[in-house]
Amino acid sequence: MSFSISLAVNGVARNVELDDPRVTLLDLLRERLDLPGTKKGCDRGQCGACTILVDGRRINACLALAVSHDGAAITTIEGLAHGDELHPVQAAFIAHDGFQCGFCTPGQIMSAVGLIGEGQAGDDPERIREGMSGNLCRCAAYAGITEAVLEAQRRLAAPEREKAA
Amino acid sequence: MKNFEYVRPATIPEAIAAAAQPGAAYLAAGTNLLDLMKGGVARPERLVDVTHLPELDRIERLPGGALRIGALVRNADLAHDRAFAAAYPAVAEALLSGASAQLRNAATVAGNLLQKTRCGYFYDIASACNRREPGAGCDAREGENRQHAVLGWSEACIATHPSDFCVPLVALDAVVEIEGRAGRREVPVEALHRLPGDAPAHENTLEPGDLIVALRLPAEAARFAAHARYLKVRERTSYAFAVVSAAAAIDIAGNTVRAARLALGGVAAKPWRARQAEALLVGVTPDAATFRAVAEAALAEARPSGDNAFKIELARRLVVRALTLAAAGTPARLPALPASPFASQPGALPHA
Numbered sequence: 228m229s230f231s232i233s234l235a236v237n238g239v240a241r242n243v244e245l246d247d248p249r250v251t252l253l254d255l256l257r258e259r260l261d262l263p264g265t266k267k268g269c270d271r272g273q274c275g276a277c278t279i280l281v282d283g284r285r286i287n288a289c290l291a292l293a294v295s296h297d298g299a300a301i302t303t304i305e306g307l308a309h310g311d312e313l314h315p316v317q318a319a320f321i322a323h324d325g326f327q328c329g330f331c332t333p334g335q336i337m338s339a340v341g342l343i344g345e346g347q348a349g350d351d352p353e354r355i356r357e358g359m360s361g362n363l364c365r366c367a368a369y370a371g372i373t374e375a376v377l378e379a380q381r382r383l384a385a386p387e388r389e390k391a392a
Numbered sequence: 393m394k395n396f397e398y399v400r401p402a403t404i405p406e407a408i409a410a411a412a413q414p415g416a417a418y419l420a421a422g423t424n425l426l427d428l429m430k431g432g433v434a435r436p437e438r439l440v441d442v443t444h445l446p447e448l449d450r451i452e453r454l455p456g457g458a459l460r461i462g463a464l465v466r467n468a469d470l471a472h473d474r475a476f477a478a479a480y481p482a483v484a485e486a487l488l489s490g491a492s493a494q495l496r497n498a499a500t501v502a503g504n505l506l507q508k509t510r511c512g513y514f515y516d517i518a519s520a521c522n523r524r525e526p527g528a529g530c531d532a533r534e535g536e537n538r539q540h541a542v543l544g545w546s547e548a549c550i551a552t553h554p555s556d557f558c559v560p561l562v563a564l565d566a567v568v569e570i571e572g573r574a575g576r577r578e579v580p581v582e583a584l585h586r587l588p589g590d591a592p593a594h595e596n597t598l599e600p601g602d603l604i605v606a607l608r609l610p611a612e613a614a615r616f617a618a619h620a621r622y623l624k625v626r627e628r629t630s631y632a633f634a635v636v637s638a639a640a641a642i643d644i645a646g647n648t649v650r651a652a653r654l655a656l657g658g659v660a661a662k663p664w665r666a667r668q669a670e671a672l673l674v675g676v677t678p679d680a681a682t683f684r685a686v687a688e689a690a691l692a693e694a695r696p697s698g699d700n701a702f703k704i705e706l707a708r709r710l711v712v713r714a715l716t717l718a719a720a721g722t723p724a725r726l727p728a729l730p731a732s733p734f735a736s737q738p739g740a741l742p743h744a
Contacts, residue, residue, distance in 0.1 A: 230398065248398035248439070251426070271427050275494060284468075284497040290426045291498065294398055295419060295441050342493065347472070353728035360630035361492020 232297040237306025253288035264304040275362035278334040285341025304333035325375035327366035412601030421498040457611030463502035482560040482620035489731030490556040502604040509551035523592040537698030544660040549592030550697035559657035560639035564613035572602040585662035616641035624731040634658035640714035666690035687711035
C-alpha cells in the first residue's frame with residue numbers, strides 16, 4: 228500500500244510517495260530527500276542528534292512517522308543559512324567552540340533554534356542547560372554550547388528589546 | 393520493525409471501529425510506541441492514527457471552573473498554558489520535569505498517561521517478562537532491580553509506571569473521558585492503571601477500541617494552587633525517569649491545614665495516591681514532625697522487591713521535602729530545574 232503526503236521542507240513544497248508506513252521523518256530526510264544534515268544517533272529518542280523543527284517546534288525526527296505528518300512544514304539544518312550568511316545560532320556555535328567532532332551539532336543547533344523560539348529560557352544559563360538536556364554531546368562540548376546559545380539568544384532577542392524601547 | 397497497516401480515521405467513531413480489531417493500536421505522537429516497535433516489544437498489526445482527528449487539541453474551561461484538556465494537547469503546550477499552570481502548578485512542574493524539550497513538544501496528554509513501564513526486562517525481548525508475554529516469568533525478580541517497585545508489586549511483576557504527569561493528576565482527582573464501543577464514560581486517573589497481581593499484561597482498565605478523548609481537572613483542585621509542588625529524584629540532573637517522585641498539595645488557612653493531597657511516583661505500577669497519609673495533615677499545624685509522620689504512613693506498606701530497600705527511605709525523605717516546599721509556597725516562577733529536590737546554588741534552600 229502506498230501513501231502520498233505533502234510536506235514543506237525548508238520552504239520547498241515536496242510531494243512524497245511512501246511505499247512503506249514505517250518510514251520516519253529522519254529516514255525520509257536522509258535517504259529519500261537527500262538531506263543528510265539531520266543525524267541518526269540512537270534512533271530511539273535518547274540523543275537528540277535528529278532534532279528538526281516541525282511547524283516551528285523542535286522534535287526528534289527518529290520518533291515521528293512520516294505518513295502521520297502529512298501537511299507539515301519542516302526545517303532542517305540545511306534550511307537555516309541564507310546563502311553564505313550563517314544563521315546566528317550557527318555563527319555562535321563557531322564563535323564559542325560549541326562542538327568537537329560535530330556529529331551532534333546539527334541537532335544541537337536545531338534544538339537551540341527551537342529553544343530560543345519557545346522563549347522560556349531567556350539568557351539564564353541554568354535554564355538553557357535544562358532546555359538543551361535532550362541533546363547529548365559525547366565530546367562534552369557543553370560549556371561552549373551553553374555560551375553559544377546564550378550569545379545567539381541575546382542577538383536574536385536584541386531587535387525585540389529595541390522595538391520595546 | 394514489523395510492518396503494519398496504517399489507518400487514518402476522520403472521526404472518533406471510525407477510529408474506535410478501526411482500533412477495536414485484534415492487533416490494533418492507536419498512534420498519537422508515537423514517542424513511546426515507535427520506540428517499542430523498533431525494539432520489537434510492541435508488534436501491532438494496525439496503527440490507527442488519531443493525530444488528525446478534529447477538536448482533541450483544545451484546552452477549555454467548563455462551566456463550574458473545571459479545565460478540560462483534549463487528549464492530543466502536547467505536553468509542552470499544557471505545561472505552558474497560563475490558566476492551567478496557575479491553577480495546577482504541580483502538574484505543570486511534573487510535565488516540565490519529564491523527558492526532554494523535544495519529546496514534550498511531541499508527546500500528547502493521553503500518550504503520557506498510557507506510556508509503558510521502563511523496566512529494562514520489559515524492553516529486552518531476550519528476557520522473560522510477564523508484562524510483555526503472559527506466563528513467561530520475570531527476570532527482574534532476580535536481576536537488576538534497584539529501580540523497581542516497593543508498593544503494590546507482585547511475584548509476577550515488579551515494574552513501575554514511569555509518568556511524572558500522572559502523579560499530581562492522581563493527587564488532584566483528575567478524570568479521563570473515554571469514548572468506546574459502548575459510548576462515553578469517565579474514569580478517575582487513579583483507577584486507570586492496574587496493579588500487576590497475577591496479570592501484569594492487563595495494564596489498565598481500557599477495553600479494545602477505547603479512546604481517551606480528554607483529561608479533566610476539577611475546579612476544586614485549584615484550591616491547592618498556592619501550596620503545591622512536584623519533586624523528583626533522578627540519577628542525573630535532567631532528562632531521566634524518576635527513581636522516586638512525590639506530589640504534595642496543601643490548603644492552609646492561617647496555620648492550619650484544611651485539606652492535603654499526596655501521591656508518589658516511581659514506586660509502583662501505577663501512580664500511588666497516599667490517602668491515609670493525607671488524612672494525618674488535616675486540622676494540624678504543618679511542621680517537620682508532622683511531615684515525617686505523614687511520610688511514615690505513606691510508606692507503611694512498602695517492602696523491597698529486590699535490591700531497592702533504599703527507595704523506601706528515599707521516598708519518605710522526598711515526601712517530607714515535598715510537603716516542606718509546598719507549605720513554603722508555590723514559587724512565582726517554576727525553578728530552572730523543575731522538580732529538582734536540590735538547590736542550584738551551594739548552601740541555598742532547595743528552590744524554596
